[in-house]
């Protein structure tokens with residue numbers, strides 16, 4: 001597209017900083033929390049991850065859209081971000097899987113984007129002053145006017161966004177990772193009978209469901225406000241607490257449900273928001289990080305073993321609030337030593353702050369699905385032995 005055809009757009013941050021660029025995707029005005037993602041691949045997975053609901057994502061990778069978008073890489077049915085910020089945009093993708101260009105895809109789903117922005121300066125600003133609200137507009141090009149709207153928007157801390165993304169109906173998921181993309185064909189071979197997992201949907205990513213199915217699980221996905229009694233009626237072999245957007249401490253119904261589920265002593269596995277909700281259910285607190293962790297190369301581990309992990313979160317568990325008699329830290333984020341994993345001391349319950357289903361090259365964390373399956377199988381065998 002010749003630049004003369006480009007529509008001017010304005011980006012304003014809550015501190016008054018303004019950046020001018022051009023519009024891509026939908027026109028209009030959008031407001032959300034501005035956060036940055038450092039991944040060099042996976043823009044489509046990021047845009048469609050429900051955990052980004054309410055956020056405008058700055059991509060530090062300098063050109064977005066080269067491989068277009070395709071239906072298989074969507075983490076949910078539509079893009080979930082409030083907006084996208086890029087240095088440069090590719091309007092003519094070239095890839096055998098591409099079905100649509102990124103700008104057309106965002107336009108179709110009414111998501112505004114702005115490009116031509118100095119994303120390095122913007123990212124440094126967020127690193128220095130923390131994530132803050134911002135707005136993108138093609139209709140309000142006056143900085144003070146857009147700033148007024150940005151400053152009136154609610155803060156991410158305290159926001160329950162789960163209601164916007166959770167499923168409204170119960171459904172079963174059975175699609176595994178397709179054979180061509182399966183990186184662990186031997187590890188996922190499952191000779192035992194299938195295990196039933198109830199996944200509490202706070203904004204679940206499809207690839208989590210695929211990995212559970214690849215490991216031989218029958219997955220029943222239920223809305224976030226499903227009661228613990230209704231969950232236990234499925235007689236699950238294990239319970240999965242999903243990722244999701246917003247402030248975990250505001251998802252009070254999820255925390256209450258998790259507390260009751262803990263008493264059932266069934267295996268529980270939590271990812272990201274699920275990890276934070278499990279932490280709350282165990283009595284811990286969460287706090288908001290200055291600018292969060294969003295990228296594909298976050299190191300996590302404790303002593304000898306380090307996993308390179310994909311992450312996307314604003315909040316973290318406060319280690320000082322953890323009940324030491326009950327739970328221990330299994331992983332730390334090795335960049336800033338925040339809590340990246342929890343393990344219950346006596347029950348088959350564990351969680352991670354990162355995303356083992358996201359395999360941006362390294363598959364270091366995929367073993368966690370095998371671990372969950374192992375715990376479910378062992379618990380099932382023990383219970384069957386007890387009964388007979």
Ligand SMILES: N[C@@H](CCC(=O)O)C(=O)O
Pocket residue numbers: 051242243244245246247248271272273274312313314315316
């Ligand atoms: N919304 C939570 C969790 C993100 C996720 O589950 O992916 C956070 O920002 O910390």
